[in-house]
Amino acid sequence: MKLIKIFIVVGARPNFMKAAPLIKALKKYPSFKLRLVHTGQHYDPEMSASFFKELRLPKPDTCLGVGSGTQAGQTGKIMIEFEKVCLKDRPDLVVVVGDVNSTLAGALTAAKLGIPVAHVEAGLRSFDRTMPEEINRLVTDQLADFLFTSCEGARRNLIKEGRPEAKIFFVGNVMIDTLLNHLRLAQKSRMLEQLGLKKNHQIRKYALLTLHRPSNVDLPIVLQRIFQALMELAREIPIIFPVHPRTLRQIRKFNLFQFVSFQENLKHIQKAQFQGKMLCLPPLGYLDFLALMSQAAIVLTDSGGIQEETTILGIPCLTLRKNTERPITIQEGTNRIVGNDPERILKAARRVLKSRILRKKIPKYWDGKAAERIVKILKQQLKS
Numbered sequence: 001m002k003l004i005k006i007f008i009v010v011g012a013r014p015n016f017m018k019a020a021p022l023i024k025a026l027k028k029y030p031s032f033k034l035r036l037v038h039t040g041q042h043y044d045p046e047m048s049a050s051f052f053k054e055l056r057l058p059k060p061d062t063c064l065g066v067g068s069g070t071q072a073g074q075t076g077k078i079m080i081e082f083e084k085v086c087l088k089d090r091p092d093l094v095v096v097v098g099d100v101n102s103t104l105a106g107a108l109t110a111a112k113l114g115i116p117v118a119h120v121e122a123g124l125r126s127f128d129r130t131m132p133e134e135i136n137r138l139v140t141d142q143l144a145d146f147l148f149t150s151c152e153g154a155r156r157n158l159i160k161e162g163r164p165e166a167k168i169f170f171v172g173n174v175m176i177d178t179l180l181n182h183l184r185l186a187q188k189s190r191m192l193e194q195l196g197l198k199k200n201h202q203i204r205k206y207a208l209l210t211l212h213r214p215s216n217v218d219l220p221i222v223l224q225r226i227f228q229a230l231m232e233l234a235r236e237i238p239i240i241f242p243v244h245p246r247t248l249r250q251i252r253k254f255n256l257f258q259f260v261s262f263q264e265n266l267k268h269i270q271k272a273q274f275q276g277k278m279l280c281l282p283p284l285g286y287l288d289f290l291a292l293m294s295q296a297a298i299v300l301t302d303s304g305g306i307q308e309e310t311t312i313l314g315i316p317c318l319t320l321r322k323n324t325e326r327p328i329t330i331q332e333g334t335n336r337i338v339g340n341d342p343e344r345i346l347k348a349a350r351r352v353l354k355s356r357i358l359r360k361k362i363p364k365y366w367d368g369k370a371a372e373r374i375v376k377i378l379k380q381q382l383k384s
């Protein structure tokens, strides 16, 4: 039996949820020989190792250990290190997922060595080139030989950019595979009880917040205005805010502590102290976060994946961005774009809290079987 060598590249938190079901599905076929490459883009235990544990990802076979850096610095370092790995043990295929710098660097390195590339989550477009992720998406999709998409709109974007129909495969959403696989386990999380949000099976209404986009957190005036709006909201409803390391750095740098109450050690929460402020927690593990998301009255976020996850969970989501590369979550799901204007955020949040957005429908193929579809296609295509 001829073995087909596949390298899967991961690096940042949202990659891990996308790679997990793929690895599981690929492992069912003994003719695939896998190597998991971790670039080290995210390196804090709570941004990386905890996801490997909870999602039962195998230990990476190769760690590039590149760490943080500027856009070019980080991308370049990954390319230099990944090229060495590819030259030493040439794969038949490199699989990249999502839109982070590790995605672009993995695809670019492989393409330059003439190694076929598969991109999972191809064709999403925000049409906003100020976002590093949009550049990563555009370039990765130009280079990829297999474009695995999560919605019909993605195919249209790719065709408009001149990508051949034959390379595009509508397979569904691998991130939702992971969500559906872990929902029951997440129900065992004690997070809500720990935060005093659940007592005797009664759940108190609360909001869940995440923020990390450079456009929201890198300018003091922008972050401060968002925080002012959220402070107002925090008087009406408890806000739980697991803080991304980038955002924590900015809160410290801009000295915005008057808006937030910090709970640094999760193990020692007796009863959360909201005091009309946002309750900041360290970045949470996958299961605790899923538990919080699935019971929230409202989720406010600038993440991409959370827009998709709330759509499946039927939880109202306000996206604190000017645009989204995931319009299907608005058309078919529970998402609304509100930008970062304080008045608009507050108005939209109050409206949602008064009358919940009802779940519309589950997008096609967001059914927990996307990874299986991908692997079936790869099996056929790589044989030929």
Ligand code: UD1
Binding pocket: 012, 013, 014, 041, 042, 043, 044, 045, 047, 048, 068, 069, 099, 100, 101, 102, 132, 133, 212, 244, 245, 246, 249, 303, 304
């Ligand atoms: C990256 C992705 C973004 C994704 C996000 C999820 C790119 C361009 N951006 O953004 O699309 O939504 O991950 O989290 O790839 N840091 C730590 N510890 C870590 C990781 C980061 O302290 O484990 C800090 C560093 O100070 C670093 C900063 O966070 O400089 C930003 O990290 P980086 O990976 O550059 O981008 P993210 O903002 O995490």
